[in-house]
Amino acid sequence: MQKIFSQFGSNLWTWSLFIGAFSLLLLWGAAQTLEWAWLRPRRLDRALREQGLRGTAYRQPLAGDLMEDIRLNKEAQAKPMPLSHDIIPRVAPLLSRTIKEFGKQSITWFGPLPRVTISDPELVREILTNKFGHFEKLKMNRIFRLLVDGLLNYEGEKWAKHRGLLNPAFHVEKIKRMLPAFSACCDELIVNWENSVGSDGSFELDVWPEMQNLTGDVISRAAFGSSYLDGRRIFQLQSELAERLIRAAPTLFIPFSCYLPTENNRRMKQISREVETLLMGIIAKREKAIKNGETTKDDLLSLLLESNMREMRQNGKSDSSLGMTTQDVIKECKLFYFAGQETTSVLLTWTMVVLSMHPEWQEKAREEVLQHFGREKPDFDGLSRLKIVTMILYEVLRLYTPVPMLIRRTYKTIQLGDVTIPPGVLLALPILFIHHDPDIWGPDATKFKPTRFAEGISKATKDGQLAFFPFGWGPRICIGQNFTLLEAKLGLSMILQHFKFELSEKYQHAPYTVITVHPQYDVPIKFYRI
DSSP: OHHHHHHHHHHHHHHHHHHHHHHHHHHHHHHHHHIIIIIHHHHHHHHHHTTTOEEOOOOSTTTBTHHHHHHHHHHHTTSOOOSSSOOHHHHSHHHHHHHHHHOSSEEEEETTEEEEEOOOHHHHHHHHHTTTSOEEEOOOOTTGGGTSOGGGTOOHHHHHHHHHHHGGGGSHHHHHTTHHHHHHHHHHHHHHHHTTOOTTSEEEEEHHHHHHHHHHHHHHHHHHSOOHHHHHHHHHHHHHHHHHHHHHGGGTTSTTGGGSOOHHHHHHHHHHHHHHHHHHHHHHHHHHHHHTTOOOOOSHHHHHHHHHHHHHHHTTOSSSSSSOOHHHHHHHHHHHHHHHHHHHHHHHHHHHHHHHHOHHHHHHHHHHHHHHHTTSOOOHHHHHTOHHHHHHHHHHHHHTOSSOOEEEEESSOEEETTEEEOTTOEEEEOHHHHHTOHHHHOTTTTSOOGGGGTTOGGGOSTTOOOOOOBTBOGGGSOTTHHHHHHHHHHHHHHHHHHEEEEEOTTOOOOEEEESEEEESSOOEEEEEEO
16 A cells, blocks of 8 residues: 555656646746747837837737738729829838838838838848848748748858859850740740731730740740740649748748648648659759760759759769758759749739830830841840830839838847847838839839930939849849840840730739739730731
């Protein structure tokens, strides 16, 4: 009996210790949650408001202004807007309302994180240049990294290593060698469109999927050396993943929400695995070909793999400590595919819309293209001399900036203008707002006026401010900007050589944000063969 009581007492003591430890763990977790979700946000809010900043109140722990942002977006997207380029109230309604109510430097809440809007171009350049090392990119949610990771998400030494390995593949001379791949894709587009011409010499189609297909074809051939048919599955999967990510946005601040077994989460992870499997097959074939000494292709993947292998050979390493792992290469390929296809497709689509709205500029661009190339296929040197086409593309990038906002985070105290920003504050760089600001661009800031870029980017604003950031700025400026602009110039030039176009009476003007600025509805345009 004594032994039984002794055993019972020992078990009771063990359970008491376990319950005590578990209770302490719960208390610690509750204290950490309270600090993260309420106490720290209140301290940061007070520190910012004491310096004169105004903005929305932190009323909803975890969510911040997220639910209000979703409500305003839903309201803005309920109907199309008039035919104008004043798109901020529809594309970024929370930003638009906050700046009107509280000023250009104001506070909103990204979950429990205060987000200070920085609209001064000089301060934006200082942040993006990051010369003092006080800023970092906001770490992407695990779910978002299913779509875009790699160079876009790295910091420090890993970012520097990957940027160094990728730079040779995006050199102007290397991109120049990809022009035949670009041309082949554009040729197919023109042939398909000419086959659609009716007896009256005209036809009508939705150019949004056409531009997506064109740029998907280009990225397949130029990045991976495969035809669009081979790369179409990746393109379709990445597009579906982007849509599902937007659907998941309301749950981003629920702790561990990415691990919940929802249908949306399961499908997103399934898509990511399928894309990785497809890319792994492409990469394995290409690595084998390079090792066997087969003819090198002039596509981005081959250039990246060669750069990676060369780096390891020069440093006497056979492993990936100085290069990239296969998983690293897959991440960069997914980024190539999404960013390369997405940016150019939205640029070309909005350019078609804008030139349909402004036929006088469409005619000026066509005259320039025909003057340089006639009916011949555009070449690299000729494309680089297209002044009017370049001005038009810049003005479309200004009015319909692909990525409306960039985010940085402070991890040290920093002085920005008259305000001291403590660590842990998000800095919202509203590129689209800066591109539409009448104080910078003049009273016609929301008008289509390509002549503002007649003397280049540096003299485009009324006071000569450097306030044009469609590809970012500083060391993290988009590595693929030359790729995008060359592809857009070629595609637009070949369309102008063969067709005149105008908006269909069925067109509804409805830009909105799906990571980049998309058309919400179809983009029906009527074409006339020249």
